[in-house]
Each structure stands twice: as structure tokens, then as C-alpha cells.
Amino acid sequence: MFSLVPTCKGRHVSKFSPSLRLCCQLFSAATNTLQFSSDGFADENKNDDIDLLFQSCTNVHHAKQLHAFLVVSGKVQNIFLSARLVNRYAYLGDVSFSRITFDLIPRKDVYTWNSMVSAYVRSGRFREAIDCFSQFLLTSGLRPDFYTFPPVLKACQNLVDGKKIHCQILKLGFEWDVFVAASLVHLYSRFGFVGVARRLFDEMPIRDVGSWNAMISGFCQNGNAADALDVLIEMRSEGVKMDRVTATSLLTACAQSGDILSGMLIHLYVIKHGLDFDLLICNALINMYSKYVSLGHARRIFDQMDVRDLVSWNSIIAAYEQNDDPMTALGLFCSMQLLGIQPDFLTLVSLASILAQLSDSAKSSCGYVRKLGAIYSARTVFEGLPIKDVISWNTLITGYAQNGLASEAIEVYRMMQEYKEIIPNHGTWVSILPAYTHVGALQQGMKIHGRVIKNCLDLDVFVGTCLIDMYAKCGRLDDALLLFSQVPRKTAIPWNAVISSHGVHGHGEKALKLFKDMLDEGVKPDHVTFVSLLSACSHSGLVDEGQSYFHMMQEQYRIKPSLKHYGCMVDLLGRAGHLNKAYNFIDNMPVRPDASVWGALLGACRIHGNVDLGRIASERLFEVDSENVGYYVLLSNIYANSGEWEGVER
């Protein structure tokens, strides 16, 4: 008989959490009835008690406490218990501890190896899973069993590896095991060989609902919702009922192919069979309804769920974000925060896009949004990510950079460089260069220029334009022009950059000259060109020219002025002192002026000391953007300059 060492119990258990303390009591109760042989093996008939113990560990900390307890009581010698620890750590998301535990097991059996392989697969570390499996074959001298192969097949990231494993399965004669066969069906369909998968499926001697699901999801993952639905009909004709997995994969396929009618029929089936509170089904429904039906439908599903996970939150946030409602999306993000749910990469992608959609004024008023940027210092999120490809990084960098969070963008880029397997590409340069430009980091920008040349991308229009912009904004207009002379300039993109950079440096005449060159070379200006041109005019006081370009844009190029263009015009008239003209111009605008338009007028009123119009402008401004403190400061400046001290106080 094996008994717990009482002192261990007293000393260590007292430091445990209440739930784990309860566990240990259960464990000691269990050991009274458990038979341990002298080498520490448990009686296999009592596995249920041990399961209970392991299942009570709901986080890694608990598992480590239990682990320590098992070590001090000598039970870690038991390879069965150790393998359970391997599994438990993997389940709780800490594979590295699985590995440590695994390495310390002296005599490993098939169960031990299977546990380690599936631990890697569970956490998405497929490469390591395959390596572990090879090690198993080469070093253990043991024969794999039925349990070994399904995870290994899942870990195969290409068909060549998959076929090798398939051969081993054939040699061992495991191919008609229901689980193994389903995994093979899934493997072939994942890589597009739906025909091979179908043949395997048809030859299967026994098929359960899991086999059907493997076949159906095979079609779904190839974007073939119609064939998947045909298999569904076949399945039902054989009397096999759709389960939650079938429903989830079909709903996803329907959402992808836009077959909403079928999707809604499946939804009906789901309701009829009481599956309408299933987490994964609801997540799939949110996705489908938000894409094709309405936000309201998606929201109703979300609201009625009793359990929501990160995917649910990400889905509903993305739903609002992609339906042009960034404020609601941001609100949901905050609620998620308050519930203590940790965001992941997909949350960040949505957040970046939300920030991009919020108007500039909304953003500047939210010191709060900036704070979010800091909190979501991407580091924490990225640490837990299994897959980090270059596009993920680019997305994040762009998200920050386009929202004026340049230093965060630079921080993310810096982190990215720590991962040597990530090779920056074209998209990386296009996202990081504007960030350096924004903070005026010429040295860093030039470093990138060097790397760009090495990658032969300096003559790319997009990268080249970012470089032109960088040099120009950092005050190196000559270098900018030199680069400009080298990039292809059949499109408006590089032209816009040089025109705007001359404009902001007050070289209005040169900007107009460049615009003439552009027209002479037969390049068609776009709406951005005119924004650059109009602002160049206003910086240099070229009122008449600006007005004539504003007309040219509409009459000759049929470009409808945007709020940006209107803002430039107000700025142009206002700076030049034509304040009433500017005010009338706003009055006659066919669209509702936003904060930037009123802001331009207010700025002009400050320059020219016009208190009356300044007051009107600021009143309008507070109507459209009540939260921006910047305007209050501007207004109080106007009062102060004109000596109206009560106004300043107000």
C-alpha cells in the first residue's frame, strides 16, 4: 500500500488554492481505495478518480501545484500520472511544460508518446508534432497504435508528408479504423484532392457521423457548398442525423458561398433540434448573418447566447466594423475588455480598422483611443500566437500607422525584426515608411531605403512614393525629387507625393509647375492630386489659382469634391483673409460640413482676429464634434487676442 506522507500534506497543501486543496483531499480519499504497486503504478480501474483530480485544475498554476504535490509524494514516478500531466498542461495551453514533464519520464510507453504528439497538435505546433512522432518511431522501439495517427495526420502541412504517413498506416493495417479513415478523408480534401477523399470515404466499411462530417467539411473547405449540401442529403437518406459539427461547417460554407437560403434552413434545423445555444453554431451564424443578412440578425444571435468566447466577440466586433459602424464596434470591444477577455490578433486587426474608420476629430478627442493603442501593445497578443506570418505583421503595422499611432507601428516593426523567420516584404515597407515619416525619423527611414534597394524594390511605385514622401516631409526636397525622377510615373501616385510635399513646404509655385508637368506627360490627376494642389495654393496664398483648380477638378475631370476639398477651399479663402467669402462658401456647400471644415474657418478667424465669425464657427464646431478640446483652446486664443477675458474664462 502506498500512502501519502502526512507532513507533505500538511505543509504543502496549506499553500494551495481552495479548489486544489479540495482536490488533494479527494486524491487522498482516492488513494485509500487505490492499490499502488511498489513501483507506483495505479490501479487502472480507478482512472475516474484521477481524472477528477486532473480536471479540477482549471489553469496552469493549479496544474503546477498538483505537479509539485505529485513530485513530493513520489507519485510522479507513475508514468500514467505523468502522461496525464503532459495532457493537462497542453490542454491548459502550456506545451513547454508538457515537454518538460515528458522529458522527465524515464520509461515511456505508447501512451506517453501519443500524449506528447497530441499536445503539440492541440497547440498548433505541427512541425514539432511531426518531429516528436519521428523520434517516437526511431528511438522508442515501440509500435504506434490506433491513437497515434489521427493527430499526426492533422499535423501534416503538405500532401507529401501526408502520403508518407498514409503508407505507414497501410503497413500497419490501420486504414479502416473509423478515426484514422476520417482523418485520411480530411487530409486529402484539405489539400484539394476531394476525389481521392471521396473514394476513400466510399470504401469505408463503417461510417459514423464523424466520417460524414470529414467528407462534408472536405467540400466546404474547398469552397464547394453545393456538393457539401448534396452529401448532406445522402447522409440523411442513410438515416444519419446532422450534429453540431455538421451544422457548423455547413453554415460556414453557406456564408462563404452566399447561399443564405440553405443557411437559414440549417438554422431552422438547429433550432428544431435544440442546438441553437451551441457556441460554435452561434459563432458561425453571427458570421453568416452579418455578412449577408443584417447586423440586427447577427446581434440577436449574439445577445441570446449564454456562453460567449473570444471568437464570438471577435465576430460581432468585426460585424460592426465591416458594416461601417466603428463606434458600436469600439463599444463592444470595451465591453469585452470589462469582462476581462484577452484580445488576440484578430481582435487587433478589427481594432486597427475601427481606428481607421473613426473620423480624425473623433480620434483626437479620444485620448482614450490612444490609450487603447498603448494597452494593446501588440507584444502580449503576439506572444500567444501560433502562426505569425508577414501579412499579419504588416496588417498590424498599417493599422497603427494609418491611425497616427506611429510610435506603436514602429514598436511592432521592431518586434517583427526579432523573429528572424519573418522576411519583410513590399507591404512591410509601405506600412513602416509612413510611420517613420510621421515622426520625422529620417535616419531610420534611410536605413529602410537601404534595405529596399537591396530587395530591388526602390523602383516600385508604391514603395518609391513612400520614400519620396519620407524624404520630402523630413525636409530633404532635393532627395525626394531625385527619387521622383527615377520611379515610374505614369500614374498619379508619385506625382501626388511631390506636389503635396512642395505644397506643405510653402513652394506653391513649384507645386503648380509640377502639376503642369504632370498634365503635359498625359497623367490623369485624381481626387488626391487636387487635395495636394489646393492645400499647396492655400499655403502659398494663391487664391485665384486655387479657385480655378477647384472648378477644373469638377468640370474637366468630373471629380465630386469631398469634405477634404471643401476644407482646403475654406482654408484657402480664410487664410487669405476672405473670411466672409469662406463663410458663404460653407453656407453653399451641398454636403453637411464636418469638424475639419469649421475648424479651417476657426483657424482663419484666429489668424485674422475675427471674434464674431470665430464664435459662430466654434458653435457649429461643437455641434458636430463636441468632445474635441483643441477647438476650445483655439477659441479662447481668439478671445484672448481681442481682449475679451470673460470669453476666455467661459
Add this chain to the structure above:
DNA sequence: CTAGGGTTAG
């Protein structure tokens, strides 16, 4: 919870 089939994105 030593095994298969399932959800969010650029």
C-alpha cells in the same frame, strides 16, 4: 482531456 470531423481575418 492519448484519437477523427467544427467557428473569427488580411
